[in-house]
Amino acid sequence: MRFGLFGAAQAQRNQGPDVDSAAGFKDYIEYLIEAEALGFHSSFMVEHHFTGFGQVSATLNLLGWIGAKTTTLRLGTAVLVLPWHNPVLLAEQAATVDLLSGGRLDFGVGKGYRHNEFVGFRIPMEEAEDRFNESIDIITKSWTSNERFTFHGKYWQFDDIVVEPPTNQRPHPPFWQGAGSEGSIRKVAARGHNLLLDQFASMDETMHRFNTYKAAMLANGHAFDPSKVGVARAFFVADTVEEKNAAIERRMTAQHRLHAVSQTPDNNNKASIMAFSDTREANEEATLFGTPDEICRKIERLRSQGVEYILLNGGGTSRVNLRRFATEVMPHFRTEAPAQTEAAE
Amino acid sequence: MRFGLFGAAQAQRNQGPDVDSAAGFKDYIEYLIEAEALGFHSSFMVEHHFTGFGQVSATLNLLGWIGAKTTTLRLGTAVLVLPWHNPVLLAEQAATVDLLSGGRLDFGVGKGYRHNEFVGFRIPMEEAEDRFNESIDIITKSWTSNERFTFHGKYWQFDDIVVEPPTNQRPHPPFWQGAGSEGSIRKVAARGHNLLLDQFASMDETMHRFNTYKAAMLANGHAFDPSKVGVARAFFVADTVEEKNAAIERRMTAQHRLHAVSQTPDNNNKASIMAFSDTREANEEATLFGTPDEICRKIERLRSQGVEYILLNGGGTSRVNLRRFATEVMPHFRTEAPAQTEAAE
Numbered sequence: 001m002r003f004g005l006f007g008a009a010q011a012q013r014n015q016g017p018d019v020d021s022a023a024g025f026k027d028y029i030e031y032l033i034e035a036e037a038l039g040f041h042s043s044f045m046v047e048h049h050f051t052g053f054g055q056v057s058a059t060l061n062l063l064g065w066i067g068a069k070t071t072t073l074r075l076g077t078a079v080l081v082l083p084w085h086n087p088v089l090l091a092e093q094a095a096t097v098d099l100l101s102g103g104r105l106d107f108g109v110g111k112g113y114r115h116n117e118f119v120g121f122r123i124p125m126e127e128a129e130d131r132f133n134e135s136i137d138i139i140t141k142s143w144t145s146n147e148r149f150t151f152h153g154k155y156w157q158f159d160d161i162v163v164e165p166p167t168n169q170r171p172h173p174p175f176w177q178g179a180g181s182e183g184s185i186r187k188v189a190a191r192g193h194n195l196l197l198d199q200f201a202s203m204d205e206t207m208h209r210f211n212t213y214k215a216a217m218l219a220n221g222h223a224f225d226p227s228k229v230g231v232a233r234a235f236f237v238a239d240t241v242e243e244k245n246a247a248i249e250r251r252m253t254a255q256h257r258l259h260a261v262s263q264t265p266d267n268n269n270k271a272s273i274m275a276f277s278d279t280r281e282a283n284e285e286a287t288l289f290g291t292p293d294e295i296c297r298k299i300e301r302l303r304s305q306g307v308e309y310i311l312l313n314g315g316g317t318s319r320v321n322l323r324r325f326a327t328e329v330m331p332h333f334r335t336e337a338p339a340q341t342e343a344a345e
Numbered sequence: 346m347r348f349g350l351f352g353a354a355q356a357q358r359n360q361g362p363d364v365d366s367a368a369g370f371k372d373y374i375e376y377l378i379e380a381e382a383l384g385f386h387s388s389f390m391v392e393h394h395f396t397g398f399g400q401v402s403a404t405l406n407l408l409g410w411i412g413a414k415t416t417t418l419r420l421g422t423a424v425l426v427l428p429w430h431n432p433v434l435l436a437e438q439a440a441t442v443d444l445l446s447g448g449r450l451d452f453g454v455g456k457g458y459r460h461n462e463f464v465g466f467r468i469p470m471e472e473a474e475d476r477f478n479e480s481i482d483i484i485t486k487s488w489t490s491n492e493r494f495t496f497h498g499k500y501w502q503f504d505d506i507v508v509e510p511p512t513n514q515r516p517h518p519p520f521w522q523g524a525g526s527e528g529s530i531r532k533v534a535a536r537g538h539n540l541l542l543d544q545f546a547s548m549d550e551t552m553h554r555f556n557t558y559k560a561a562m563l564a565n566g567h568a569f570d571p572s573k574v575g576v577a578r579a580f581f582v583a584d585t586v587e588e589k590n591a592a593i594e595r596r597m598t599a600q601h602r603l604h605a606v607s608q609t610p611d612n613n614n615k616a617s618i619m620a621f622s623d624t625r626e627a628n629e630e631a632t633l634f635g636t637p638d639e640i641c642r643k644i645e646r647l648r649s650q651g652v653e654y655i656l657l658n659g660g661g662t663s664r665v666n667l668r669r670f671a672t673e674v675m676p677h678f679r680t681e682a683p684a685q686t687e688a689a690e
Contacts, residue, residue, distance in 0.1 A: 008406070011444060011509060011510035011511065012509070012510075012511075013488050013491055013507070013508075013509050013510065013511035015534055018619075025441075025444060025445055025510070026445075049433075049506070049508075049509075050493075050506040050507055050508070051507070052493075052507050052509075052511070054509050054510060054523040055509070056510075057434075057441070057508075057510065058434070058438040058442075059436040059511075060406060060439040061405060061406060061409050061438050061445075062441055064406050064409050064447070065409050065410070065412070065445050067414045068409075068410045068414055078409040084431070084434065085431075085434065086429070086430075086431065088394075089402075089403070089429065089430065089464075092394070092403040093401040093403040093406050094405040095371075096401075096402070096406040096407055097403075097406055099356060099370060100370055100371075100406075100407070100410050116505075119505060120503055120504060120505060120506040121433075121503065122502050122503065123392050130518075146358055148397075157467045158465055158466065158467065159463060159464050159465060159467055160395070160461075160464060161360075161394070161395045161465040162358070162395055162397050163394075163395070163402075164356060164357070164358050164394075164395075164396070164397075164399050164400070164402055165356035165370070165399060165401075165402065166356065166357075166382070169422070192557040193614055205396055212649075216627055236578070287664030288542065314364075
């Protein structure tokens, strides 16, 4: 199995002195440098705007910095929200990170789900999917065309352009998409893109989504490779029930904060990521919180359905948590190849 | 005096195998790492699009990578072309690089002058200045406002946003602007921005521009600090006249290529950077090409007018050229402080 990380640094502008903001980023960078050494495969990083609590906004810039400080770690976005970006500028930025990192970019993209961001950028939420699809087309064309081309879409127009630099990965870095509903998952499979499954859905729902994608990939004539499905899960290695419960409380508080910035005024945001259950029990069920044994049993359950790639969210940068997972959980899921070979592949 | 570098890597998509593109970037990064060790103060890097010969497009991504590999080198853009960018996304990207680098960003901006880029992005050249001014206002507000704000401009609108992360430099990274005509230089001074003078203008013209800016800064009630004027010059340390002439020929060829992508169809591009003289004599006069003695005399002439900061363009990544300049020219212009202290300030 493969284990990656999912999350992000925070750099607040309103609270605490400047040094805290830089430390927020720098601490996360140091965390990922250690994660690479411990055998983690990747780091997927969010993009968010205008939160007021400092979530990462310029994802490809922070990810590039991390790329320069690491050597094998895959550099993932989870996810870049295409409606905010000029697709050609984004293709150039992503190609630059892919080229400099020797082909380590995993290009995760989404159409956006947070109401406050649609308001901030003044983009109607109804246009999200249309804009997303158009941008995918432009970015793919930008990466793969060695000849000049012209693109006249509904939202973006470009005349007589050739997009540089080239990507390192050919034909281009892999696309990853988050999806939850059956319809969305089928669209991801129709494009042949890799799939990101969110950290909030229950284990049963997650396995259902995994199998929906697998069937849809095969139905579309694509090969199915479980390393192309990243299952996000929160993790916390605890020795006692009290520690575990305290971690669940922290998680629920953070979740409410995210929910508040994402919700629409009519309290009816339809994004599947917004539909998580809000109970303590549901939180416990959906997470990898507990003793190493408890965590191993849950991962085993996912593996029994074919899951081979888990993206872990530690809800911060606890090195103890990271090291305990690496030393007390990961060894149970080693494949034949030693960790070093796996990380360098 | 201070010596920085000005230029960029190239990564072509059409010529040669992939490894050449990555090598183009990596070679430039290694060049700058050595430059920092040799006592160079900064590296200013261009932004260009759709050239077909691989000029840097995602400047803040390459510059960030360089920031991660260096410790004191100032990271300059020369220049980011504001009309191409969503100003809020650009403010976030620049703040991220400034924060991660510990406040090393020099934010050079321009309104664009290359016809092929206006065509590619489908932005009328007539809107360039208006768009530039609006973006400066939004970016400044984004960097300095700890409170949410709304901005409804002619080209960009944002509602209820707070822009993160914070910059490291306060109130914000310094703005640098290129300018050539007297009117443009006065506008730069009116904003109190730092000035970049191009590598093409003659020595006399350059000194005239320098003095125009100095007078305008003082007239606007700003302090005048010569470290806030970067004078770009091409440099090549040669032992013989033949070597020097060959370097001038190479330079003229490259210049024609840039001119060709920049020119408007009516052959009447009014940008001051397009107005360089095309003769071999004019090229020799405007450059720092020649023996160390010849180069020192030219720099001395600039210094006699108050110039204290030169941005050198080596037209490539010749380490021999870089080292010879550092060891045979720079020591003649050491100020009281030793080089190490200067680089670490």
